[in-house]
Amino acid sequence: MRKLNFHPCGNYKERYEQEITLFETDFGRLWSGIGIFSLFAILPFIVSPYFLHVLNMVGIASIAAIGLNILIGYTGQISLGHGAFIGVGAYAAAILATTLNVPFIITLPMAGLISAMVGMIFGIPSGRLKGLYLTIATLAGQIIIEYVLVHWETLTKGTMGITLPRPNIFGMELESDLSFFFLIFSCLVVMIWFAVNLIRTKYGRAFIAIRDNDRAAEGMGIPLFRYKLLSFGISSFYAGFAGAIWAYYMVSITSEPFTLGLSVEYIAMVIIGGLGSVSGSIYGAVFITFLNELLRWLTGIMMNIGVLTESGLNVAPLREFFFGTAIVLFILFEPRGLAEVWRIIRSNFKLWPFAY
Amino acid sequence: MNFFLQLFINGISIGFLYGLSAMGFVMIFKSSSVLNFAHGELLALGAFFFLAMVTWVKLPVVLAFLATLAACFILGFIIERFFLRPLIGEPLIYVIMLTVGLASMFKGFMLLFWGGNLQTYPDFLPAFLGIEWHVINIPPVYTAALIIGIMFLILFGLFFKYSSQGIFMRSVADNQKAALSLGVHVQRVFALSWAIAALVAGMSGIVLGIINGINVHDLSAIGLKVFPVVILGGLDSIGGAIIGGLIIGLLETFTGGYISPSLSDVVPYVILVIILMVKPYGLFGLEEIERV
Amino acid sequence: MTDTTILEINNISVVYSDVIQVLKGVSLVVKKKSITSLIGSNGAGKTTTLKAISGLLKPENGRVTDGTISYDGAAIQNHAPEVITRKGIIQVLEGRQPFKYLTVEENLIVGTAIRWRQPYKKDLEMVYNYFPAIVRRRKMLAGYCSGGELQMIVMGRALMAHPALLLLDEPSLGLAPMVVREIFEIIKKINAEQETSIVLVEQNANMALQISDYGYVMENGKIVMEGAARNLVENPDIKEFYLGMGASGVLKSYDDVKSYRRRKRWL
Known part of the structure; x- marks a missing residue:
């Protein structure tokens, strides 16, 4: 058996492979193995149905958030159109499934690809624009897509929405939250695996180079436009994929959720989780989804005791307020997000009791 | 023809309001290069504060107006001091997202207090401001908006052109480092520009509130409309903001009148994308003079 | 510290971004009403x-x-x-950084930022007196x-602030020799008439030492030599490395290939 790797007490890296290795120690490997095992074999069977539903939402949000993090956190292109791309994926899946009767197993990646194409179209401005101007262009993209989703009635059925058939994998029908749980989280694991490895390749390094200094990256021979488009494409693929799963999970969709608010929610996830960190995207998705649920619960209680009567009929204002506050607080006090918080906690433990 | 004329007038009036709303936005960008996504919420805050002053405190209209302006001024100052100043030197996304976060915060706050329903001010504008001539019919609010707007434009024009503080503000926008080397209080300039911008926003909010009624969602949507306006006019040109506003206003009413009312909401953004692709610095923006 | 000293730097180190150390123990003294020049090659730490x-x-x-x-x-x-x-130290930045979108006169007015709200008409006149060339550009x-x-x-802008100590960073950068001479004459004049202490950072060592009272030579973030300006001009090392002359004092020719073998003695 090969020698086990433990945490070295210093930087003993000799080769680049050691620098980019996924698991620095064999404990990391062990722990992620245990984590995946308990995620699939234990967790879904011990939690309540409600909590299972929340977990599913977390899973879907995580997929989309990882996509956005590739674009914002790794490539440095700020996009306010992620919500719309999720919507494109959801509608693509719905239309493929209802009008063309495409089987479930194909609609998911197809929806991702369609969304990726749309994303690349709206990424074209990145060839000429950067920073603020690109952000504004994606804002316009968001609003235009939103408009198309509502008003192209022959295709999207407008405000009526579309009802999807039950997904079917090789004759197996997915209908319970539990079966969706397995679907969503296997997809998530694959997506994480892909994202983590993408960052270690030539493409990922090019993205990071573009983020850190696009002029220098261009000088090093990275074709900026192509890579930016690629990043938009990959990011929207994730969004579209997540949107498609979401559409199936929700059974019927309308264009209502895919607003600018959703885009902002996803950017909030990425920032709160930690820019430029795949695991951060997941923390962010967990945080925001749980915050959502917590606030729903809180408004429920407050309505019952009568604090909120007329204005508190829905959860929106509170949610809006706490979202904003969370974003602002994180940016002001821990701009590197939960991933950084977690890293600090971990290294404190590692060094304890000699924390320095 | 009458229809055309009425549309034209409507377009100009709406466009002028857009321009007015965009002015504050441009001011912030010009001095501190911050893209303020919370601008619509600042408009709404101004409108609601005025509402509270008029209906709850029952101040006379003029006093309420002044009190609102003062409150907005202070609010702008506070925003800069406590939220944006710590971010000086941080990457763009944090600054953008901070204003996005502030936008949600304000919006949620207003929804909690005033709810999402449409509210209106009591009628206080004198009727003689209304203009009726042949087929043209301009309601008093539009005239009032025009007068207030032009007044502010001239006031700010004079301020930036002739007062020392105005010149300092422009110097910071122009070359921050050089301004710093001459002892210009850069942070004070940032704070001042936020304060002034919030003041202008509050004022535009009141005017918009008089015309369309006060609704959080509508007013914050105006905050997004500001983007096509300022991109069209050039992000750093106050005059451009007004002209961009007029163009967008006309476009909107004409598409609404001749093609389809629902399309009028999205046309500004299509224009926005086109402008960004063709002429990113807008019609009146200053192209970066790069001297090596 | 005697009362003829306006500025005294005592053994300072400067670090950028907590990593890059640029100055490694620099000490220098600037006397009141004097011109002190700071010469050295690129990256020596003068601007820092x-x-x-x-x-x-x-x-x-x-x-x-x-x-x-x-x-x-x-x-x-x-x-x-x-x-x-606000204490009276004004730096003129390297590479001329005007406010491009302000008129010349507005540029000058920004110089009054440290005493805002006080009249400045007289100062404008004073600046235009020193720099008559910019008067006709006032509104441009x-x-x-x-x-x-x-x-x-940019120099006039700094003068508007009535500095007691003026820091000039490479005023000759990229200018024609005639203009350089004109500017240096004005610097000398300002120093004499306004009693402003001046610290002059220059690549053009020859011009700088001609008008200064005292000079410092910097290399690699350290002061390697100092002395009264007229002594420095005579120093063979300075001649060799900064004034472009052979040690003997005659202009060096490229035929004289051996000369580069001369070592800098302070290294």
Whole structure:
């Protein structure tokens, strides 16, 4: 058996492979193995149905958030159109499934690809624009897509929405939250695996180079436009994929959720989780989804005791307020997000009791 | 023809309001290069504060107006001091997202207090401001908006052109480092520009509130409309903001009148994308003079 | 510290971004009403020294980590530029940074930022007296002025603040020799008439030493030589490496290939 790797007490890296290795120690490997095992074999069977539903939402949000993090956190292109791309994926899946009767197993990646194409179209401005101007262009993209989703009635059925058939994998029908749980989280694991490895390749390094200094990256021979488009494409693929799963999970969709608010929610996830960190995207998705649920619960209680009567009929204002506050607080006090918080906690433990 | 004329007038009036709303936005960008996504919420805050002053405190209209302006001024100052100043030197996304976060915060706050329903001010504008001539019919609010707007434009024009503080503000926008080397209080300039911008926003909010009624969602949507306006006019040109506003206003009413009312909401953004692709610095923006 | 000293830098170190050490123990003294020049090659740390004095290190993420800078007897290291400029130290930045979209006169008015709300008409006149060349450009955007005019604008802008200590960073950069001479004459005149102490950072060692009283030579973040300007001009090493002459004092020719073998004695 090969020698086990433990945490070295210093930087003993000799080769680049050691620098980019996924698991620095064999404990990391062990722990992620245990984590995946308990995620699939234990967790879904011990939690309540409600909590299972929340977990599913977390899973879907995580997929989309990882996509956005590739674009914002790794490539440095700020996009306010992620919500719309999720919507494109959801509608693509719905239309493929209802009008063309495409089987479930194909609609998911197809929806991702369609969304990726749309994303690349709206990424074209990145060839000429950067920073603020690109952000504004994606804002316009968001609003235009939103408009198309509502008003192209022959295709999207407008405000009526579309009802999807039950997904079917090789004759197996997915209908319970539990079966969706397995679907969503296997997809998530694959997506994480892909994202983590993408960052270690030539493409990922090019993205990071573009983020850190696009002029220098261009000088090093990275074709900026192509890579930016690629990043938009990959990011929207994730969004579209997540949107498609979401559409199936929700059974019927309308264009209502895919607003600018959703885009902002996803950017909030990425920032709160930690820019430029795949695991951060997941923390962010967990945080925001749980915050959502917590606030729903809180408004429920407050309505019952009568604090909120007329204005508190829905959860929106509170949610809006706490979202904003969370974003602002994180940016002001821990701009590197939960991933950084977690890293600090971990290294404190590692060094304890000699924390320095 | 009458229809055309009425549309034209409507377009100009709406466009002028857009321009007015965009002015504050441009001011912030010009001095501190911050893209303020919370601008619509600042408009709404101004409108609601005025509402509270008029209906709850029952101040006379003029006093309420002044009190609102003062409150907005202070609010702008506070925003800069406590939220944006710590971010000086941080990457763009944090600054953008901070204003996005502030936008949600304000919006949620207003929804909690005033709810999402449409509210209106009591009628206080004198009727003689209304203009009726042949087929043209301009309601008093539009005239009032025009007068207030032009007044502010001239006031700010004079301020930036002739007062020392105005010149300092422009110097910071122009070359921050050089301004710093001459002892210009850069942070004070940032704070001042936020304060002034919030003041202008509050004022535009009141005017918009008089015309369309006060609704959080509508007013914050105006905050997004500001983007096509300022991109069209050039992000750093106050005059451009007004002209961009007029163009967008006309476009909107004409598409609404001749093609389809629902399309009028999205046309500004299509224009926005086109402008960004063709002429990113807008019609009146200053192209970066790069001297090596 | 005697009362003829306006500025005393005592063994300062400057570090950028907490990693890059640029100054490694620089000490220098500036006498009241004198012109002190600071010469050295690119990257020697001259500009950094000026920025350490004027407080402009801060926006560039630099910091004085060690040593003291005292001005009129009070320590000013790591103070904010707004504070330092109000004490009368004004730096003229390297590479002429005018406010491009302001007119020439507005550029000058920005110079009054440290005493805002006080009349400045007289000062405008004073500046126009020193720099008659920019009078006819008063209403023009500064972005469209020539290099020499820009240098005059930025110097005039600094003069508007009535500095007690003026820090000039490479006023001759990229200017024609005639314009350089004109500018240096004006510097001399300002020093004589306004009794402004001047610290002059220059690549053009010859011109700088001609008008200065005292000179420092910097290399690799250290002061390697100092002395009265007229002594420095005579120094064989200075002649060799900064004035472009052979050690004997005659202009060096490229035929004289051996000369590069001469070692800098302070290294």
